[in-house]
Amino acid sequence: MFTNLILLQAAPAAAQGQSYSFLIMMALVFVVMYFFMIRPQTKRQKELRKFQEALKKGDKIVTTGGIYGKVWEIREQYIIIEIDDNCKIRCDKSAILRDPSDLQQAK
Incomplete structure (x- = not known):
């Protein structure tokens, strides 16, 4: 004990x-x-x-959703992207990932 x-x-x-x-x-x-x-x-x-x-007008970009396009217009909170002739979409600035040329260099 x-x-x-x-x-x-x-x-x-x-x-x-x-x-x-x-x-x-x-x-x-x-x-x-x-x-x-x-x-x-x-x-x-x-x-x-x-x-x-x-980013500036004419830059090629890729969004988080995988949409490739060119910058058509830049605003305070969003960017208008041209994805085809006469087809533009509005996307939030934070949804832009990178330049597509970065993807080609990674391969």
């Missing part, structure tokens, strides 16, 4: 040493996640926002 009491009293001291190593391990996991997942995603978002802001 006394041995159980001694072991129970010694347990918190051992657990405290392990908690520091656990905190260090969790910090390292967060750092790895930041450099491999969060940082590249924010970099891509900045590049996409810069591309969307630099």
Whole structure:
């Protein structure tokens, strides 16, 4: 009975040493996640926002829905896209993904 009491009293001291190593391990996991997942995603978002802001009339684009077209007119919140002769659609600026030439370079 006394041995159980001694072991129970010694347990918190051992657990405290392990908690520091656990905190260090969790910090390292967060750092790895930041450099491999969060940082590249924010970099891509900045590049996409810069591309969307630099659009001008006549640029070829691809929307998030997969529609290819040319920029016909640019407004504050949306863009009018010409997808065929006399066929224009209005699309939100945030739905513009990239230039189709980027897709050809990726192949």
